[in-house]
Amino acid sequence: MCAHVLLAEDDERQAEALRRYLVAEGHETTVVHDGETALQQARQQQFDLLVLDVMMPKLDGLQVCRTLRQESDVLMLMLTARSSEDDLLLGLDLGADDYLTKPFSPRELVARIRTLLRRVRTKPQESPAHRVGRLTVDEPRRTVTVDGIPIDCTAGEFAILAAMIRQPGRVFTRTQLLLHTRGIDRESTGRTIDVHVMNLRRKIEANPRRPQLLLTVYGVGYKLNAAAP
Missing domain, CATH: 3.40.50.2300 (Response regulator)
Incomplete structure (x- = not known):
């Protein structure tokens, strides 16, 4: 490669x-x-x-x-x-x-x-675009849109969204999300995921301080709200 x-x-x-x-x-x-x-x-x-x-x-x-x-x-x-x-x-x-x-x-x-x-x-051609509320993630094309408007994401941010939108409503721990980004190594911490989530909320939420899509499950991790408007 x-x-x-x-x-x-x-x-x-x-x-x-x-x-x-x-x-x-x-x-x-x-x-x-x-x-x-x-x-x-x-x-x-x-x-x-x-x-x-x-x-x-x-x-x-x-x-x-x-x-x-x-x-x-x-x-x-x-x-x-x-x-x-x-x-x-x-x-x-x-x-x-x-x-x-x-x-x-x-x-x-x-x-x-x-x-x-x-x-x-690596673009899984068999994977269709996934949609939750206003958010759409197209893995084959590696695109993210909110209300049809393209959103620029880093590779780590995209990996988190792609993992979560395949299973909306599922709660992911920080460790599980680290595995979807770059894996666990001597430098990775839960705060790494927190930073990615904070950046994603700025990009996909109407009000990042009151998120409706990417929710915190206190003491556990994060989930994508399957019932998001």
């Missing part, structure tokens, strides 16, 4: 090591060493996935992520040396699809990229 990857990493030695692994995996890889150049390249070329180091000169990875998410739904994976949960969740809140905390092995990065690409490119 080859892709065109933009790797933005200011440590040139580490960038070269990661580039070699990505190329060995079959990915066409463009390397830049600062956020400003990463932003320019992402706007000029068609990439399947961006790997963005958080700490970069000129523009940091979070600024690049924030800007590009307003313009594109390209996959973005953040690399961060920050271990604070709040820092990690900030990247997801800005629209990143995944993150890795340094130090990590190049093999782990390649595996994460493989998982992200598979999740986006």
Whole structure:
């Protein structure tokens, strides 16, 4: 499953090591060493996935992520040396699809990229579009609409909606939803799902503070309201 990857990493030695692994995996890889150049390249070329180091000169990875998410739904994976949960969740809140905390092995990065690409490119042709109230999720086309209006979702947000709309009314725990996004690993927490849900409510609810579609089941998790208007 080859892709065109933009790797933005200011440590040139580490960038070269990661580039070699990505190329060995079959990915066409463009390397830049600062956020400003990463932003320019992402706007000029068609990439399947961006790997963005958080700490970069000129523009940091979070600024690049924030800007590009307003313009594109390209996959973005953040690399961060920050271990604070709040820092990690900030990247997801800005629209990143995944993150890795340094130090990590190049093999782990390649595996994460493989998982992200598979999740986006695997389109179950037998699955019809599903509708609950004003919300429609079309898995084969990977589209989300509310009252017929297209809604941009990150890969993680789409995975959550796709899982829940197949079984409206079912209560999903945070752990179950993590399995539908990127699986459980040493960095994932229940708050990761909370951030995705918060972002989804901003996009699909008429009033995010009083959700009617994506409901909280206190002490358990979340469900999609089968009786939503």
